[in-house]
Amino acid sequence: MQNKGLIRTFAILLALVCAYQLTFTFVARKVEKDAREYAKGDEMKELVYLDSVSGTTVYNFLGLKKYSYKDVKALEMNLGLDLKGGMNVTLEVSVADLIKSLSNYSTDTTFNAALALAKEKQRNSQDDFVTLFGQAFEQVDPNAQLAAIFNTLELKDKVKYNSTNAEVMRVIREETDAAIDNAFQIIRSRIDRFGVAQPNIQKLQTPGRILVELPGIDNPERVRKLLQGTAKLEFWETYDNSEVYSVLMQINEKVKEVQSLSGEQTAAAATTESAETTAATADTTANSLLSEMESSGDTAAVDQMTNFKKQYPLFAVMQPSTTQDGQLYPGPVVGTAHFKDTATIDSYLALPQVKSVIPRNLKFMWTSKAIDDAGNYFRLIAIKVTGRDGRAPLDGDVIVDARQDYEQFGSRPEVSMTMNSEGSKTWARLTKDNVGKSIAIVLDGYVRSFPNVNGEITGGRSSITGLESVEEAKDLANILKSGKMPAPAHIIQEEIVGPSLGQEAINSGLWSFAIAFILVLAYMLFFYSKKAGLAANIALLANLFFIIGVLASIGAVLTLPGIAGIVLTIGMSVDANVLIYERIQEEIKAGKGLKLAIQDGYKNAYSAIIDGQVTTLLTGIVLYLFGSGPIKGFATTLIIGIFTSLFSAIFLTRLTFERQLSKGKNITFTSKFTDEWLRNAKIKFLEKRKIAYIISGALIVISLASIFTRGFNYGIDFKGGRTYVVRFDEDVKVAEVGKALSAVYGEAPEVKTFGGNNQVKITTEYKIDELSTEVDEEVDELMLKGLQQGGFIASDVTMAQFDSEYRMSSQKVGPTISDDIKKDALIAIGFSLLIIFLYILLRFRNWQFGLGALIALAHDTIITLGFFSLLHGLLPFSLEIDQAFIAAILTVVGYSINDTVVVFDRIREYFQIHPKRSNEVNMNEAMNSTLRRTFSTSLSTFVVILAIFLFGGTSIQGFTFALLIGVGVGTYSSIFVATPIVYDTYKQVEKAKVKKAVK
Known part of the structure; x- marks a missing residue:
């Protein structure tokens, strides 16, 4: 084998990368174990411990890079909701409400009829809502003009009275796209403040839909309110730091009095329950730090820290905005605090005794953006309340337009914004009264920006400067722009998994994984002797390590179907080793020496291995593109597993054999128990094809009859x-x-x-x-x-x-998204069958092979569907037709085509070697020669899936039951359906040629 050194180097580097990435998971688990031991069952103490180490170094990689607990937690292996518990929601921004807002809530009958019709169309269409609205408006009244509805005060610069419908639709799309982008940013900022470890927020393919995954969440009501609330944009005047510092000193004195009178816990007890928890947390954190100082023997530092905490309880958790020599910084920032201390400061500010010294026209707000790269420290801003009702002097409804721009004489980013006439007047007054001061731009109660006012701004056009990056300017422009359009987001799909069920899923998943893996390892040792079986098992172990390491490296989420995907991949990866070993044995039987037999065995097996794996890869890609959540996790592991399996089976086993041969060792590829098993089979499969046709036909008829009479037990994925x-x-x-x-x-x-x-x-x-x-x-x-x-x-x-x-x-699952899931499922199945047919057609250059493979796949799919139709309600586990079932069907398609391609590959080889023999003889011998491989692969895969079915937990029993049926039917169809179809179509073509020649 050439390039042995390069392959060995790549294997070592890949192993090192995987090991490095997995160390983050081990370190995170160790820190959490220490926290549990420290807390001794007290959840609050456990949280306090983890908070205290969130910013401290817990992992020093070879002295080159230091990682805090927060860092390693972000880099550890992500567990899906089904393994960890938590909440998964799909949000849809209400584009209909956005369009209503753009029209200034027009009462035009044509407009409102078009909106209603677009909503109806959305139930059964894959198009976005803006497109459907345009179609509906044209349908309701082809002569109506959108310009008459959308030529509002806010859109007067973009929509004229003579604008065409196409031009107005372009403006509507631009405005709604911007609002959707802003909704995504708002939801992201809300989730970031929610404090969830490893949240996943992403835009989905359908415009306006956003996926949010929140591991570990146990308060779904709070999450729903957080995600579905409409953004609130406000402009506030601010105080200068120097005007507020004396108030901070008074607050500190009041907190000190409260703590000295009633003990440190009283300060928290006087506020809400959540404030009590956070204040207690901060005090406990401080106490744990004191304990560390005491244990280190630094008594002077302990005394100093204790005294400072008593004298300045507020400033012990908040750094005032001063220079090192005590001079106050200008501006509205009054202090900076670590994120774990912000709730404690809020609890202090909520004390009745503290409220008595805070002027009624002063309130404090935190910035939404951290000032450091690690995201730990936030600023506290002093807000001036001027209105009697306590409301902001200006809100986001007055914003007509906002965009990211650049300063006139430079390249620094800025935001240009335009207000309506009412807002322009208020903005002129605000800027005139606050020259040299800041105006705070507040979203959902958090300060997004506090630009300085350089002078009075009239006309409603102004710029916000002093921004750090183009991205910050774009985000701020989107936020400002959203002020004029309410963009409510509704939950159209939701999944909640309790933590106890997640732990059970981990336990059952690991049990099924361990049992299946041990069975595969034992089978390889039994069937292929000690040395060859051991080499295959080393490759399987390496394959497992690579799969998990790559998953961790790319930040993929490991789900229960993902574990099933890993186990299935390992079961199917045996196929590559089996193909190679069977080929090597054939070369040895032909009289070749061991070294040449190994060399030719690998070379002759490549074609079947690659064809089989590519077809499975194609189904995995389709699953990834059309699946979501756990199904995408299953597809991810399947795709990664195919690549790692090929590398492990082809290269690592070859390196093992090359090393043994260089030492003069003899290698055997079969055991005495299995040497002659199915070796010289002479079964005349094609003579029995009519019996197979009758059996398959009967099963298909029964399946179709049940499908059209009993139907299916549809899960809510498909019916809502x-x-x-x-x-x-x-x-x-x-x-x-x-x-x-x-x-x-x-x-x-x-x-x-x-x-x-x-x-x-x-x-x-x-x-x-x-x-x-x-x-x-x-x-x-x-x-x-x-x-x-x-x-x-x-x-x-x-x-x-x-x-x-x-x-x-x-x-x-809402009715709209269930329709989309149903359509995506049908497209996924149809598309996968089409690309497999095209691949077979290209590889074998013969339509008969493509047709045989396609009919066999349709056969497998119909019979598997038939089993689910016949048996639902009769078995003690769920046989629902849902997304997981579609994943199972596509996996069955991938497995079946893999099996079929191996047989086809051998038939093609026999056609080339024996061109003068009849097709029947060549095909029968080809099928007989692959029986040992078919038996080993099918048995090992079936046993693996059976282990998952028996021990993998209730939630994936239906999924694995479909795989069990599919593997059995797929193995049968590759021999008794696919090849006979190829044979009969060849015969028909030959008969046609003879008739044509006779004529």
Whole structure:
């Protein structure tokens, strides 16, 4: 093998990169373990400990780079919601509301009829709402002019009375795109302040949709309110630091008095419960730091720190805005604090005793953006309240336009904004009264910017300068621009997984993983002897290490289907080793020496390996493009696994054999028990093809009959609705649970046993068309009420307890998104079949092979669907047709085509070697020669999936059941369907040629 040194170097470098990336996960786990040991079951102490080390070095990589706990936490292996618990929501920005706002809420009948029609069209269309609105407006009245509706005061510079409908639609699209971009930025900033570790926020392919994943969240009501609230933009006057410093000193004195009178905990107890927690946290953090000083023996530092904390409790957690020699900095910034101390300062400011010394026209707000790269330190701004009602003197509704620009005599970014006439007057007064001071631009209660006023600004046009980057200027322009357009975001899909279910998923996933992996390793040792089997097992172990390392390196999320994908990849990666070993044995049987046999065995196996893996890769790519959430995680691991499997099976095993050969060692590729197994089979498969056609035909007819009569058990992915998995303290009867819930919902939900008899899956379509936060909360509260009235849950259980102790998971899918999921699923299946057909056609240069593969795949898909139609409701686990099932179907397609391609590849080879033999003889011998490979691959893959099915947990049993059926049917079809179809089509072509020649 050439380039051995290069391959060895690449393998070592890849292993080092994977090991380095995985160290972050191990370090994070160690710190969290130390925190648990320190807290001894006290969750608050555990949080305090982790807060205290968030900014300190916990990992020093070879003395080259230092990482804090916050850094390693951000770089550790991401676990999906099904493994960690948390919340996953898909938000949709209400473009209809945006268009209404742009029209200044026009009452025009044509306009409102077009909006209503566009909403109807959206249910069954893949087009974005702006396109649908344009089509609907044209449909309602082809002669109507959009300019008459959108020539508003705010859009007068963009829409003229004589503007064409196409020109107005272009403006509408630009404005709505900007508002959607801003909604994304607002949601991101809200999530960043929410304090979730490793949140995932991304725009989806459909315009206006945003995916938000929040691991570890246990308060869904708070998240819903946070994400669905409309942004509030305000402009406030500010005080100078020098005007407020004396007030800060008074605040410090009041906090000191409160703490000295009642102890340090009293300050927190006098405020809200959350303030109590954060204040206690800060005090405990400070105390833990003191303990560290004491343990180090630095008693002088301990005394100094203790005395300072008593004398200046406020300044112990907030650095005042002063120079090193005590001079006050100019501007509205009065202090800077670490993010973990901001809540403590808020609790101090909320004390009744402190409020008494703060003037009524003064309030404090935090900046939304940290001042350091690590994102730890935030500024406190002094806001001047001038109105009697406590409202801002100017809000975002007055902004007509805002854009990122550059200063007139330089390249520094700035924001140019334009206000309406009412806003222009107020803005002129504000700027005139505050020359030399700052105006705070506040979004959702946090200061985004506080530019300095250089002079009175009239006419409503002004610029904001002093910005650090173009990105900051663009974000600020989007925020300012959103002030004139309300852009509410509605939750159209939601999934909640409880932490206990997540832990169970990890345990069951690891068990299934371990069992499957051990079975595969044992089988390779048994079937291919000690040395060859050991080489394959080393490659499999390396493959596993590479998959996990690459997943961690690219920041991919590991989900339960992802674990299934890893295990399936390992099971299928055996195929490459089997193909190589079987080829080597054939070369040895042909009389070649061991070294030449290994060389030719690898060379002759490449074609089948690459064809099989490429077809599986194509299905993985389709899954990744059309899937979401866990399905995308499954596709990611499958795609990575294909590449690492090829590298491990082809190169690492070859390096192992080359090393053994260089030492003169003998290598055997079969054991005495399996040497002759299926070696010289002479089965005449094609003679039995008509029997196979009858069996397949009968199965297809039964499947289609069941599909059209019994139908499917569609999951909410495809029909919309809400599902809840609820676990009770004792066994329950589903009929009684359904009766109790129908009393509160007014309609009977679907209730099924899910796992044990004490766990049920509840599905309801109650108010699924309504998108408000209040409706989501109402459905949850009614469920708890119904279960309590039915006696299944104690009457004193609160909603928070229900969420944490009884609700294992829940999911909501709106009707609009369920239609989109259904269409994406059909497109994914159709597209994958098409590209596989085209690939086979290109590789084998023969349409008969492509047709045979396509019919076999359709055969496998229909029969798998038929099983799910026939057996749903009869088996003790869910057989729902959902996104996971579509992933299973596409995986079956990938596996089946892999199996078929190996047979086709051998047939093509026999056609080239024996061109004068009949097609029947060549095809039969080709199928017989691949039987050992088919047996080994199918058995190992089937056993792997069986282990996942038995031990992988309730949530993926339907998924793995589909894979079990698919592997069995796919193995059968590659021999008894695909090849016979190729044979018969060849015969028909030859007959046609003979007839043509006779004529």
